[in-house]
Amino acid sequence: MIKKIIKILLVVFFMSIIFLFSSDTGEESSKKSDGIIIHTVEILLGRKLNEQEKTYYVDKYVVLIRKMAHFTIYFLLSISFISLLSEYYPITYKMVFYTLLFIFLYACSDEIHQLFSEGRTFKLFDIFIDCIGGFLGSNLYYLFRRRRV
DSSP, X not given: OHHHHHHHHHHHHHHHHHHHHHHSOHHHHXXXXXXXXXXXXXXXXXXXXXXXXXXXXXXXXXXXXXXXXXXXXXXXXXXXXXXXXXXXXXXXXXXXXXXXXXXXXXXXXXXXXXXXXXXXXXOXXXXXXXXXXXXXXXXXHHXXXXXXX
16 A cells, blocks of 8 residues: 555656646746756866856757756656556556556646746647657566566
8 A cells, every 4th residue: 555655656746846847937947957057067077167168068958958857757757657557457568558648648738838837838849758758668667567577
């Protein structure tokens, strides 16, 4: 019973994280991704960046970082979701399909939600990236679970 509750909480946690990030305005969202890039580069280089360097690294990596964030959070959500399903049903490839359907619908709702946040837009490409993360996460979970059985 505790295991099921933990799995439910994990699904809710990842969905909440996605919802909260989508609630950010465009400016807030950019500040977060820019901050992550700058902080990471400063750690890797072992020094503070000047303004010109900050602009250079942000421009160079912002799309990659933002798409990786989409991929990663939906990867984790899909693993959490299919793991939760496996508590109630035997592991079959049908569960992967249901997980992908859930991921697709939540990704669509996430992009619609962003339309209500100032400076944010609906992007089909983000739904695609989210679904790729969900596809990989749910398939890896399925393959590892089938090997164990």
